[in-house]
Amino acid sequence: MKSSLGQSVNISITGESHGEALVAVLSGLTPGIKVDRDYIRHCLSQRAPVGKISTPRKEADDFEILSGVFEGFTTGTPITILIRNTNTKSKDYSEMQTTARPGHADFTAEMKYHGFQDFRGGGHFSGRITAVLVAAGAIARLALKNKGIEIGTHILKCGGVSDRNFIDINEDIKSLNNKYFAVLDEKSAQAMQDSILEASRQGDSVGGVLETAVVGLPAGLGEPWFDSMESVLSHFLFSIPGVKGVEFGEGFALADMKGSEVNGSLKVVKGKIIPVNDLSGGINGGITNGDTLKFRCAVRPTPTIFKEQNTVDIKSLENKTLCAKGRHDPAIVHRVRAVVDSAVALVLCDMLAQRFGTDWALEVK
Ligand SMILES: Cc1cc2nc3c(=O)[nH]c(=O)nc-3n(C[C@H](O)[C@H](O)[C@H](O)COP(=O)(O)O)c2cc1C
Numbered sequence: 001m002k003s004s005l006g007q008s009v010n011i012s013i014t015g016e017s018h019g020e021a022l023v024a025v026l027s028g029l030t031p032g033i034k035v036d037r038d039y040i041r042h043c044l045s046q047r048a049p050v051g052k053i054s055t056p057r058k059e060a061d062d063f064e065i066l067s068g069v070f071e072g073f074t075t076g077t078p079i080t081i082l083i084r085n086t087n088t089k090s091k092d093y094s095e096m097q098t099t100a101r102p103g104h105a106d107f108t109a110e111m112k113y114h115g116f117q118d119f120r121g122g123g124h125f126s127g128r129i130t131a132v133l134v135a136a137g138a139i140a141r142l143a144l145k146n147k148g149i150e151i152g153t154h155i156l157k158c159g160g161v162s163d164r165n166f167i168d169i170n171e172d173i174k175s176l177n178n179k180y181f182a183v184l185d186e187k188s189a190q191a192m193q194d195s196i197l198e199a200s201r202q203g204d205s206v207g208g209v210l211e212t213a214v215v216g217l218p219a220g221l222g223e224p225w226f227d228s229m230e231s232v233l234s235h236f237l238f239s240i241p242g243v244k245g246v247e248f249g250e251g252f253a254l255a256d257m258k259g260s261e262v263n264g265s266l267k268v269v270k271g272k273i274i275p276v277n278d279l280s281g282g283i284n285g286g287i288t289n290g291d292t293l294k295f296r297c298a299v300r301p302t303p304t305i306f307k308e309q310n311t312v313d314i315k316s317l318e319n320k321t322l323c324a325k326g327r328h329d330p331a332i333v334h335r336v337r338a339v340v341d342s343a344v345a346l347v348l349c350d351m352l353a354q355r356f357g358t359d360w361a362l363e364v365k
Pocket of ligand 1: 242
């Protein structure tokens with residue numbers, strides 16, 4: 001029954017898609033972080049649905065900070081963030097109350113919560129809950145920025161179309177963080193959006209792969225065994241609804257490569273040891289090696305689709321068919337990108353606090 005994650009920096013989230021509000025409590029963040037509300041709004045706008053490639057359910061995502069921020073700076077005590085749900089159409093779900101959507105969590109929620117779950121709009125399993133996670137993650141990203149640590153994610157693949165790889169990582173991260181549809185190559189961006197629209201016209205959905213890079217991280221974060229950087233990051237990334245695969249560096253492709261291709265080398269530059277061309281994603285032995293941290297997330301096609309599917313009535317135990325109703329994303333990968341950026345920021349703040357203490361991001365006045 002765990003709804004929180006993190007050791008030294010910890011996040012708890014609550015809320016339902018059609019409930020009153022979503023709440024995040026972020027504990028353990030360094031005091032003295034300047035809380036830039038425009039930056040939080042900017043991060044939220046990258047998760048918000050836009051145009052026909054997203055759900056028609058538009059929410060203002062106005063956030064309230066109820067605690068932990070005083071005179072514009074984090075106090076170091078728990079930060080509570082609240083976002084109200086203002087645009088719910090629960091009627092769309094009344095017919096679907098007992099008809100489980102294949103691929104969604106309707107059936108598994110019934111198994112766990114015995115009919116007491118709030119089914120409206122996917123309830124606690126909805127991607128809607130990630131709004132408050134993104135708001136909290138934005139504050140974590142501000143703390144990282146104080147130390148020159150930047151995160152950027154692009155849609156590497158979507159609907160069968162691929163983006164180019166990272167080239168100039170710092171420039172690419174900068175450009176991605178100013179984009180809503182985070183693709184490096186504009187032609188690929190258009191082709192991906194066309195494939196989402198085509199799936200949507202057919203009442204179907206598409207998935208994709210997100211690739212994230214983090215620059216500016218020190219070597220030495222993470223533990224050798226159960227709290228390895230890969231384990232802790234994956235724990236959070238797999239908690240994001242719709243994420244079905246995580247790989248570090250070249251991931252599964254490493255299995256087909258030779259050691260000489262994967263290892264890269266170590267080099268001393270200006271008295272500092274740096275890894276060069278290591279394809280394992282900036283982590284060796286569970287510990288960051290100071291190179292760019294790189295990982296990918298596979299995001300499934302949205303489970304709710306408007307094609308007829310075979311399913312069951314979970315109360316009467318009858319087989320039946322379902323043509324889903326309601327407002328849904330024909331793809332979620334472009335919206336999950338902001339959630340991944342926030343998740344990695346929260347994990348890194350936790351790992352930095354564990355390594356260097358809670359004041360790791362302190363800017364003395
Ligand atoms: C930002 C975001 C938006 C989402 N939008 C939808 C949606 O419109 N319809 C839907 O069926 N699932 C949507 N999902 C995915 C479901 O929440 C998710 O697939 C479901 O909870 C089952 O979890 P699982 O895919 O991790 O097994 C969304 C997820 C996120 C993160």
